[in-house]
Amino acid sequence: MAGTLWTFLQxxxxxxxxxxxxxxxxxxxxxxILAPAITASLMSVVGLxxxxxxxxxxxxxxxxxxxxxxxxxPAMIARISGDRLGKGMSLFMAAGELGRTVGPLLxxxxxxxxxxxxxxxxxxxxxxxxxxLFWRLHNIPARSTKTQGWLEMMPPARRVFVPxxxxxxxxxxxxxxxxxxxxxxxxxEGASLWVAGASLSIWELAxxxxxxxxxxxxxxxxxxxxxxxxxTSSSLLMLVFLNLSGWLxxxxxxxxxxxxxxxxxxxxxVVQEHxxxxxxxxxxxxxxxxxxxxxxxxxxxxxxxxxLGLRSAFFWSAIISLLxxxxxxxxxxxxxxx
Numbered sequence: 001m002a003g004t005l006w007t008f009l010q011x012x013x014x015x016x017x018x019x020x021x022x023x024x025x026x027x028x029x030x031x032x033i034l035a036p037a038i039t040a041s042l043m044s045v046v047g048l049x050x051x052x053x054x055x056x057x058x059x060x061x062x063x064x065x066x067x068x069x070x071x072x073x074p075a076m077i078a079r080i081s082g083d084r085l086g087k088g089m090s091l092f093m094a095a096g097e098l099g100r101t102v103g104p105l106l107x108x109x110x111x112x113x114x115x116x117x118x119x120x121x122x123x124x125x126x127x128x129x130x131x132x133l134f135w136r137l138h139n140i141p142a143r144s145t146k147t148q149g150w151l152e153m154m155p156p157a158r159r160v161f162v163p164x165x166x167x168x169x170x171x172x173x174x175x176x177x178x179x180x181x182x183x184x185x186x187x188x189e190g191a192s193l194w195v196a197g198a199s200l201s202i203w204e205l206a207x208x209x210x211x212x213x214x215x216x217x218x219x220x221x222x223x224x225x226x227x228x229x230x231x232t233s234s235s236l237l238m239l240v241f242l243n244l245s246g247w248l249x250x251x252x253x254x255x256x257x258x259x260x261x262x263x264x265x266x267x268x269x270v271v272q273e274h275x276x277x278x279x280x281x282x283x284x285x286x287x288x289x290x291x292x293x294x295x296x297x298x299x300x301x302x303x304x305x306x307x308l309g310l311r312s313a314f315f316w317s318a319i320i321s322l323l324x325x326x327x328x329x330x331x332x333x334x335x336x337x338x
Contacts, residue, residue: 005059008060009060009062009063010291012066013063013287016071016283016285017281017284019284021281021284024279029076031069032068033130035068036069037123037127039062040125040129045120046058046059047118070287071284072283074283076137077091078276085273086219086269089272090215093212097211097261101205106122153281157275163327163331164267164270166330167324168289173316173321174317175260175261175294178257179204181313181314183197188310199253202257204261206257207258207262210261211264214263214265214266219269223266223331224329227263228325231328233255235322236318237260238314267286270332301317
């Protein structure tokens with residue numbers, strides 16, 4: 001029952017294309033502005049849920065609120081980023097990675113001080129974030145000035161999403177291995193529980209830097225170049241990681257986090273610049289595809305880990321990621337933005 005709760009939180013990600021389609025037609029900037037407050041309110045009262053059904057409803061509603069934020073927000077960022085689209089996506093993704101790094105630490109502290117029921121006090125952080133967003137975004141439209149119909153959108157969408165899917169699938173195998181199974185792998189290799197947990201924090205924190213520079217560098221050197229460098233180096237670093245032990249693992253984990261988590265803002269930039277008239281819808285499709293692939297990859301990596309061992313699962317995730325590198329060169333070239 002506990003394991004299925006993650007599904008209730010993530011399932012609304014499938015609504016991203018529909019929310020994105022609506023955002024391209026009608027400005028949804030108040031969805032973006034209010035989402036942090038609503039999500040924080042729902043997530044911070046889970047400790048007060050009297051039963052499983054109530055908890056599932058809270059998480060599902062929180063997932064809808066998160067989807068309402070993530071579908072139109074990159075389109076708004078693309079609108080104000082101008083010719084520095086990659087940098088805008090990098091700032092967006094780096095902030096998300098930082099939140100995933102700091103958030104658990106904050107919640108653990110809050111639970112230890114106030115108990116699980118008392119973390120409702122943390123909702124004030126979400127409301128403060130919404131006030132800042134209202135101050136900065138209430139005059140910025142969240143929809144495209146010109147939208148295309150489905151038939152007009154399909155040819156450029158095929159050119160973008162067919163190779164992107166070929167990149168997302170192998171990348172998610174590698175990312176799932178690290179983000180979901182890294183602590184278990186470290187513990188099975190003989191590391192203490194503290195070291196196993198710290199390894200994930202090191203990887204995530206390094207990913208903040210990677211997300212921050214990935215898109216920014218792609219503005220200068222090109223999307224393909226940065227994706228090629230990041231995917232090649234992270235796959236090779238995974239293989240190096242499997243053949244090291246002791247303190248040498250820490251610097252490799254830092255480099256692995258930096259390179260493996262630097263690709264998403266670049267992919268977001270590709271989606272935004274090649275579908276300028278349907279940016280929110282395109283972003284919603286990208287996020288839904290990523291969610292579906294991530295869910296399947298989590299099952300597949302776990303299945304290989306149970307059958308052959310996590311070391312084999314990590315090894316094959318690196319090999320599969322390397323095999324996808326030629327797909328990078330099928331991504332469309334940069335075109336003029338809207």
